[in-house]
Amino acid sequence: MTAFAALFRRDLRLVLRRPGDVVVVLAFFVVATTLFPLGIGPESNLLARIAGGVLWAAALFAALLSLERLFASDYEDGALDLLLLAPGALELAVLAKCASHWIVTGLPLALLAPLLGVAFGLDGQSLAAVALTLLVGTPTLSLIGGLAAALTLGARKSGALLALLALPLCVPTVIFGTGAIEAIATGEGFGVHLAILAALALMALATLPWGIAAALRLAGE
Amino acid sequence: MATLHFLANPARFRRFSARVLPALSVVTALAVAVGLVWALAIAPPDYQQGETVRIMFIHVPAATIAMGGYVLLAVLGASLLVWRHPLAALMARATAPVGATFTAVGLITGSLWGRPMWGTWWVWDARLTSFLLLFFLFLGHIALSNAYDDSERGDKSASILAVVGAINVPIIKFSVDWWNTLHQPASIMKLGGPSIHPTLLYPLLWMMATFALLFVVLVLLRTDTEIDRRRLEAAEAAA
Amino acid sequence: MTTAALQVTDLACRRGGRRVFDGLSFSVKGGELLALTGANGSGKTTLLRALASLGRADAGTIVWQGADIAWLGHLDGLKGDLTVRENIDVAERLRGVTPDRQRIEAALASFDLAALASRPVRTLSAGQRRRTALARVAASQANAWLLDEPFNALDMASQKSLRAVLAQHLAAGGLAIAATHVSLDMPGARSLELGA
Numbered sequence A: 001m002t003a004f005a006a007l008f009r010r011d012l013r014l015v016l017r018r019p020g021d022v023v024v025v026l027a028f029f030v031v032a033t034t035l036f037p038l039g040i041g042p043e044s045n046l047l048a049r050i051a052g053g054v055l056w057a058a059a060l061f062a063a064l065l066s067l068e069r070l071f072a073s074d075y076e077d078g079a080l081d082l083l084l085l086a087p088g089a090l091e092l093a094v095l096a097k098c099a100s101h102w103i104v105t106g107l108p109l110a111l112l113a114p115l116l117g118v119a120f121g122l123d124g125q126s127l128a129a130v131a132l133t134l135l136v137g138t139p140t141l142s143l144i145g146g147l148a149a150a151l152t153l154g155a156r157k158s159g160a161l162l163a164l165l166a167l168p169l170c171v172p173t174v175i176f177g178t179g180a181i182e183a184i185a186t187g188e189g190f191g192v193h194l195a196i197l198a199a200l201a202l203m204a205l206a207t208l209p210w211g212i213a214a215a216l217r218l219a220g221e
Numbered sequence B: 001m002a003t004l005h006f007l008a009n010p011a012r013f014r015r016f017s018a019r020v021l022p023a024l025s026v027v028t029a030l031a032v033a034v035g036l037v038w039a040l041a042i043a044p045p046d047y048q049q050g051e052t053v054r055i056m057f058i059h060v061p062a063a064t065i066a067m068g069g070y071v072l073l074a075v076l077g078a079s080l081l082v083w084r085h086p087l088a089a090l091m092a093r094a095t096a097p098v099g100a101t102f103t104a105v106g107l108i109t110g111s112l113w114g115r116p117m118w119g120t121w122w123v124w125d126a127r128l129t130s131f132l133l134l135f136f137l138f139l140g141h142i143a144l145s146n147a148y149d150d151s152e153r154g155d156k157s158a159s160i161l162a163v164v165g166a167i168n169v170p171i172i173k174f175s176v177d178w179w180n181t182l183h184q185p186a187s188i189m190k191l192g193g194p195s196i197h198p199t200l201l202y203p204l205l206w207m208m209a210t211f212a213l214l215f216v217v218l219v220l221l222r223t224d225t226e227i228d229r230r231r232l233e234a235a236e237a238a239a
Numbered sequence C: 001m002t003t004a005a006l007q008v009t010d011l012a013c014r015r016g017g018r019r020v021f022d023g024l025s026f027s028v029k030g031g032e033l034l035a036l037t038g039a040n041g042s043g044k045t046t047l048l049r050a051l052a053s054l055g056r057a058d059a060g061t062i063v064w065q066g067a068d069i070a071w072l073g074h075l076d077g078l079k080g081d082l083t084v085r086e087n088i089d090v091a092e093r094l095r096g097v098t099p100d101r102q103r104i105e106a107a108l109a110s111f112d113l114a115a116l117a118s119r120p121v122r123t124l125s126a127g128q129r130r131r132t133a134l135a136r137v138a139a140s141q142a143n144a145w146l147l148d149e150p151f152n153a154l155d156m157a158s159q160k161s162l163r164a165v166l167a168q169h170l171a172a173g174g175l176a177i178a179a180t181h182v183s184l185d186m187p188g189a190r191s192l193e194l195g196a
Helices: A002-017 A019-040 A044-067 A069-077 A077-083 A090-104 A108-121 A124-151 A156-183 A191-220 B002-043 B051-083 B088-120 B126-145 B150-182 B198-238 C044-051 C084-094 C101-112 C126-139 C158-173
Strands: C007-014 C018-029 C033-037 C057-064 C068-072 C143-147 C175-179 C189-193
Touching: A002 A019, A019 A044, A019 A108, A044 A069, A044 A108, A044 A124, A044 A156, A069 A077, A069 A090, A069 A124, A069 A191, A077 A090, A077 A191, A077 C068, A077 C084, A090 C175, A108 A124, A124 A156, A124 B150, A124 C084, A124 C143, A156 A191, A156 B088, A156 B126, A156 C126, A156 C175, A191 B002, A191 B150, B002 B051, B002 B088, B002 B198, B002 C007, B051 B088, B051 B126, B051 B150, B051 B198, B051 C158, B088 B150, B088 B198, B198 C018, C007 C143, C018 C044, C018 C057, C018 C175, C033 C044, C044 C143, C044 C175, C068 C084, C068 C126, C084 C101, C084 C126, C101 C126, C101 C158, C126 C158, C158 C175
Parallel strands: C033 C175, C033 C189, C068 C143, C143 C175
Antiparallel strands: C007 C018, C007 C057
């Protein structure tokens, strides 16, 4: 457990030493979202209808963009070998890295999204839904993206490949995330959606660390 | 010695395929010929869909076998990861493009069928959307197996992907169905089940079997080629 | 320090259908230094990684007894945005060990890093980084050191420091295996030539 905490803190400290990397991801999120009103037009009914999908898709791309470096920096400077040789379970180290990644991307994305939602004319309940679904759904994205990042370590054209591998697997999360916001528009609550998103996150938590650890061991061979 | 050990299993496969493939290819060719005539000429047109129903004889078997192809990919992936079966890697490499092609055939025929049925080439129908995602999963597998200079690394990475992907396929299917009923209830493509008339059902079953045969023949052929390629690589590395 | 022992029997490794080495047998015990020598591509790194269980062996057995391994790869394994001292500190924690202040300071001193200890690693030269990575190994309480080209990028003075640190490690009953092009004429050293 101490090794878990050490890695978690190391990764957070590394991000804090270079806050620019996180800022760029958040800026991408804002810019990508802003493009939609510019492309579609300022009609507020339409914008409110597509807001959920736009925010979720932009959050997904932003998360994937930042995930490319999740294991790549450790792979390139040789620190991955030290993680592989650490006596504890590699799955725990994977969780520590994904958790610290989520703290610095998923969490700020979820907090930032309602602010952008205001610009799309979403009402209070929908704003809450955007923030809550992203809060519950982004850990799944971090884990799926983490698997794709681990599988593509050292591969040619790893960035585009990462997206190709991760996006189809992220579809259920995106469907239920955006579905929640639509459900509010039709007058239903979004409790069911949140529950399913939580279930997806738990499933990812229970299965993906093993896949990621196996992929990292392969990268070390 | 290590190299000989590596080739032991593929060599046994080689002897097996040399005996089976020629006969199986002939049977498949005959089955395709019979099936096409039966499905495209002899079977009666549907009372609702008319002649367009004949697309079904390609669409449904291609889609079904494609799905089976992904399951096979996951099984091969697991057997490579767990039992380190050297043939599994070669067979997975052979299977993925065939599976992707069958999925593409399913998608294209689905789109062709959609034109007269829905009046448009593409509808975000639950089945079509699921198959589009399955196609992406196949593409990801192919891209990942070829993304490394070291093909063993590609094999194993793709195996992990196939296993994780197979766990996720039902979830993707479920979520797409759910999403679809929300957006457009009542899918138009209602097939199979007891409502289909025997004059259409029998040629459909025949075509299913034919596509399965075709899939097996293609995978065996490509596995053979893959063994050749690995031998060539090994010979080049040793030289 | 408990002493470690390594017994390798009939080890074979294959990469991409090519045989790197096979039928390799040797043993190393506490107080011994084994230098792996051989031309480029003779499999020194492959063997070292297999010994560390980072790499995969295709046949044969590797049996460690009572070993706590410290690893120095051909990459330094340092995070550029952490300082020299933080890098060593976090490496110990990842090994599940509470860092021993005195050992760390001693290791820094023996590689002449005391003045650089609070500098971020990214501001250091290649040789200084190598020394930091070596100090990380020396600071660990591990009894088995696996070193891939430890002399890389080191100047004469640092090479001398490394020899001194290695001698001290062996004298304390430690074991070391190093892939190297530099000849290690020191007591307790043997060499194994690969690809011969």
